[in-house]
Every structure is written in structure tokens, then in C-alpha cells.
Amino acid sequence: MNYLPLFFNLKSKNVLVIGAGLVAFNKITLLLRAGANIKIIAKNISKEVKCLLYEEKVMFIAKEFNKKYLKEIFLVISATGDTDLNNRIFQICNDLFLFVNIVDDQSKCSFIFPSIIDRSPIIMAISSGGTAPVLLRLLREKIESILPMKLGNIARISGKLRQFIKKRFTNTFERRRFWEKLFKSVFIDQIINGQIKKAINTFRKYSTNYIKSIGQIIIVGAGPGDSGLLTLRGLQVLQKADIVLYDYLVTSDILDLVRRDAQRICVGKRAGIKSISQDEINHLLVSLASKGKIVVRLKGGDPFIFGRGGEELEIAKKYGIDVQIVPGITSAIGVSAYSGIPLTHRKYTSGVIFITGHKCSNFSKNNWLLLSESIYTLAIYMGSVKAVEIANKLIFYGRLQSTPVALIGKGTTLDQKVIIGRLDEMNKIITLNIQPSLLIIGDVVNLHKKLKWFCSENTFDIVNYKSSIVNLL
Template sequence: MFLIIVATNDSILNSLIYQEAKRKRILINVIDDRSKCSFIFPSIVDRFPITVAVSSGGTAPVLTRMIKERIESILPMNLGNSALLAERWRSHVKLKFKKNTHRRYFWEKVFNGIFVSHVLNGNLKKAIKTLNTEIKQKKSFKGEIFLVGAGPGDSGLLTLRGLQVIQQADVILYDSLVSSDILSLVRKDAKKIYVGKKANKLCVSQKNINSMLINMARNGNKVVRLKGGDSFIFGRGGEELEIAKKFGINFQVVPGITAATGVSAYAGIPLTHRNYSSGIIFITGSNKEKEKNSQDWSFISKCKNYTLVIYMARLQSTYIFDKLKFNNYPLDMPMALIEKGTTSEQNTIIDTFKNLKKLSCLMKRPTLLILGKVVSLSKELSWFKKNSN
């Protein structure tokens, strides 16, 4: 024998059998006694030939059962018939489409289309007819660029559409602000290329990033440009899509939760409030002279009843302070400095504007600066477990 299951109510007998099995190196499972198991049975959701196994390694069987019940509720009982039909047609599809990527595109379209609905309704003749029609149609496997905002850090803030897209991608070009948790959600066989930019460090130029996007899409790939936050807010997303449009590449945009809204929410700072702020101003603390000089600091300083959010503020904190102070921005205005926002490493400093230069030196990573009366609500509304000063 190679496997033993023990299900007696005699603990001494169970222990004896376990010790003997262990001595002879035989797999054993003593039911309801995790310490005497060399393997664990997962909870099974059976939609033959599709099988989903859920296991906690024996640590939380009740939780495992609850997860299984949720999965059971969303997978129709006859879903497996889709896989059985697909198996019969695999050889036909392989003959028609020589490339793996083309076969994957074909099946993605089939399983996202009317085919599955026919199967679930028990109309197998219509399902087969649909498959036959799809195979005979001429396919144009053009590459496409997806501009996806990954959110401010917490993988739970990635949108459902964003998740769907990154799991269909052939190539992912990602930035430094995209968290490892989000990258772990990417399809395992997708090619991941880091193209992040960090201040004062060598990095991939925007020109080279544009070239990679175009060339990979021209080769028939689904290319995802994955950026932290939202791609259209200080993310150069518009610039990259202008290039795609110029070269005739199809593209789609999946918005993301921008750092200003996500990070401020996790810090307990409502960006608007009837009693504190009537609007929001977003600017960037870019170190480029052209972008710095484009800011109207006089106008910004006059908007004392607005919330001012400055992205990437750490390295330019002295410049920002001097410009605002010169234009009579209130030194006692409540201020928040936040790094690694929405993650387990979130670090938040609440103080006043007059201490910006001194406190920004305590930050080691890209930092979001929030100025405004709403910051004073953080102490009352802060809810997220974080490192707080």
C-alpha cells in the first residue's frame, strides 16, 4: 500500500498506525488530526472535467468549506461540458491556428462568447455550430495596447477590468510604483518588463518605452502598459497613446484609482468637505524646470479653501515650500506627508506647512503631499493600520 486514511475514534490506535506509516514512509491522513497527516485532502468543487481544489493545509477547514461554497455558487453545474466540447475540437483548432498565442485568442473569444451560454442552456447542437463558425471565420490577430492604472499600491484597489486585462496580456511593461502583489496577478507565462523611472537613477527612456510598445503590438501581442495610480494623471499615458495612434495601433484605457484619492482615503483625509474644502488642486513636484516653471504658484497660494495635492513632492519639498511661502501660503495650514500609501508599509506624518522641509527629509520613498484644512480630520477619521508619526 502507498496511502492510508485513518478514521477511527481510538486515539491510541490512530497514533500507532501513524507512527508505523511514518516509519515505513507511507502517506497517511488521520482524519481531524492535522499533526498526524503527511498529506491533506482539499475541498473539491467538481465540474468534471473542471476541478477546483481549495485547501488551507488543515489550518482552517471551516473557512475552506465557506470558500468552496462560494465557488460552488458561481460555477454552473454543467460548466464542464464546455471543456469536454473544447477537447473534441482542440485538434481542429490546432490545425487552423499554428501559433500558441492565436489559439489562446481563439479560445478566449469562444469562452467569453455565446458558446458557453449554449452549453449552459443544454443546447449542445448550437454550441457546436458556434464553434464551427468561429473556426471558419477569417481571423485578424492584430496587436493591441492596453493602458492600465494599477492603483496606489494595495492590490485590492486594482479594478476588476484591470485584473481581467493583465491576465490576458502577452507582455507587461510596468513601472516602479506597481506593487509586487499586483504583479503576482499577471498570467504566469506573460513576459514582464520593468521600465520604471526613479529620480537621479539610470532608467529606460520614454522614447525606448514608446518603441517597445509599438514593436511588441506590431508583432501581434496584447501589450499592457501598467502604471501606478491612474495613467492619465501625471502618468504620461496620453503621450504613449498619441504614439500608438500615430502608428495605427489599437488601444484601450483601463482607469485606475489615483494616488491622491486612494492614499488620502487610507490616511483618513477626505479631499473635499463642506466645512473645510470646496475643491481640489492636483499638481506634480516634478524636478523638470519646464514643468516647475509652468505652475502658477500665486494662484495656487490664493486657494486656501481648496485641498492642494502634490505628487512626487519629497525631492522638491524645498522648492515647493519656498514658492508657496513667497506667495503668502499660510504656514499653519495642516499638512500630511504620506509614503507607501495604501500598503502595509504606509507611513504618514501629520503636521503643519511650516515644517515641510524638515519633515520631508524623514521620507525615503516617493511621497504624496496634502495641504488643506481637511488634513485636520485625519486624527478623527484615520482607520487604516499603518506606521504613523
């Protein structure tokens, strides 16, 4: 271990910063967050540091460094760029046993600044000892992504409850067991979601009967396919799940983000294939959560856009189970963006309508008249099964036969395929269908050729129908 990580309490302690450029400003900003008294020595002062001086957040003491200014100083930071001066400062500080950091010269640092993840009062510091700063930045990004921004609130509230638990459980092991169970419960999510009263009630239940766990159902939208489109909150939830009930539309890349020891149960439904019913899924959710498990219902796209998330939320509420929703990027938005097809564009459309294809047989005449208006883009989920029927109805009720159509299969993934054609060519288009798919109808489809940016080699024009089939095979 090249460095021993330490956390200094700098509140009201004097820190001397020599130099007042942008690099020095960045160090000063960090030190101010820690409550230090900053004293500055510098010939030239940047506008950023001048603002701090004007606001009386720092103190200017001299233009030239002198040993006498080290009296009553706790830390010293030199960011001058003057090698001779830096060497002198380092030697003097060493002789006086003062902690010193010469910026950009690790050999002359008795301490270094780590990469900090701040969730005050929880602070995490990581360092590569100056050997791999880029790797360190990437590691920090990963850690940042899995730590909720409101983690500090959890620590503050828990800190206020510690004395109560010390009196409730005199045994150290029992106290540790209590806190472990509480932090694995809904207590965390209730604080994150601002439900402080509920969190306190959960705390009381656990402190009264701390052995019994309280279950939870979390309905998560996995997005359209690309694991990079999973939300930050979705990733955090997957990392704490006990059991994940997932659909066929959830990609393997996203499933790889689930906590390793979590149980995974596929409850996906596919058209024309016998599979688990929604009632069975609802029963499974309730049954598992009632056993004290954190149950994640992982659904493709967004749970509330043709995802039956509302039904699953209702069943959780009916049985009094704590529940939360983590929205996802719905397929129409994600897939259209990855295809270079804007669903709205002021030159082509006044709006977009989301519909589900397998319910189109129940549409009324007025429904079809609205859908046939050329000012609307149609984004049709599960539209391939009844695509020809939809096309015929739209043409019958006034939509132009030449209306551009895009059928996009496996959208946002590296296997994405985009098939372009006309409304009156739908019977040909669907023969090239790749599941899962989204159907987009409207003039905005014409923008695909100009705006496409992702997997462009997998675009097929129905005009080249035969060659397209050969390419797909």
C-alpha cells in the same frame, strides 16, 4: 467523485416545490431562470412567493402533499422543515425514480444545487459535495472575479459564427486552432468593450489568415499600491497578457497577479537615476504589439493622472494598433483615503487640486495665487524633491504658515508612513520622507488624527521630530 455534474434542460418541465418560505423562494428563483414550470404545495406562503403567484410565474396546487401530485413531475424539492414529511417525500420519490432534493438534508438528496457562476449561455457549477460550503463560496468569488460579465456575449456571437468556420475549415484540428487564436486575440476585448463591428472585422481577418496573430496594447492602472485596489478589469487583463511593461511603483503583490508565463519587463523611471526614456518605452510597446503580442503597460495609480498614459495611447493610435485603457485608483485618492484624510470636506475645503511637484518651477504668478487659496486642498504628486520650494512659494503668495501638511510614504501598503506638520516646517518634514510619497496640503489634514484607520502606528508628528527619526530607523 461523489457527484456527477450534469446540466438539466428544465425549459417547460414541471418542478414540484413543497414549502413556500424564504429558502424555497431562493430555489424557485433559480429554477425560474432555467425556464422551469414551478408548482407549489405549501400551508404557509411567504410574501416573496405570494408576489410570484400574483405575477403568475408559479402555480399553487395544494396545501398538503399527496403522491398524486407527482404525476408528470421532473424534479422535486422539499423545503418544509418537517422531518417526517421530508422522509416520506424522499422515500416516495426514490420509489418512483424521481430526482429529489430535501433542503438541508444531504443524505436525502439524489441531486444537490451547486454554486453557480452565470455568464449565460456559459454556465459554471462548482460543488464541495456539502463538505466545505465556506471554502466553496471563496472559490466562487475568485472565479467570478476573473470572468468578464460580458462573457456570455462572446459565446453568443461565436455561436453564430460557427457554421461559417465549419465551412471555412473542414479539418477539426484547423477549426480548433482557429478558435484558440481568435479567443486569445483582441476579439474578446472588442466584444467586452461593445465594439461589435471591430470584433467581426477581427474575425474576418483571422478566418482569412488565421495563423497571424493581431497584437494589442492595454494600458492598465495598478492603483496606489495595495493589490486589493486593483480593479476587476485590471486583474482580468493581467491574466491574459503575453508581456507586461511595468513601473517601479507597481508593488510585488500586484506583479504576482500577472499570468505566470507572461514576460515581465521593468521600464520604471526614478528621479535622479538614469533609466529607460519614454520614447524607448513607446518604441517597445509598438514593436512588441506589432509581433502579435498582447502587451500590458502596467502603471502605478491611474494612467491618465500624471501617468503619461495619454502619450502611450497616442503612439498606439499613430501606428494603428488596437488599444484599450483600464483606469486605476489614482494615488491621491487611494493614499488619502488610507490615511484618513478626506481630500474634500464641506467644513474645510471647496475643492481639491492635483499637481505634479517637478513641474512647479514653471508655474506662473496666477497659478501660485490660485494654489495659495486656503479653500483648496493640494494633492502633490512627486512633491518631495521640490517640497521646500513649493512651501516657500505658497507662503509668499498668501498661504498661512500654520497650514497643516501631510507627507505620506508607501501609501496603502503595510509600510505606509504618515508625517504630519505645518507648511513652515517643510524642511524638517522632507527629511523623514519615504519614497514613493504624496504631499497633501490643507486644513483637511487636521482630520487625520480623528479619522485614521490604517497602519496608525506609523504616524509621526513633526513636533516629535527627533523621536520620529529614532522610530523610523
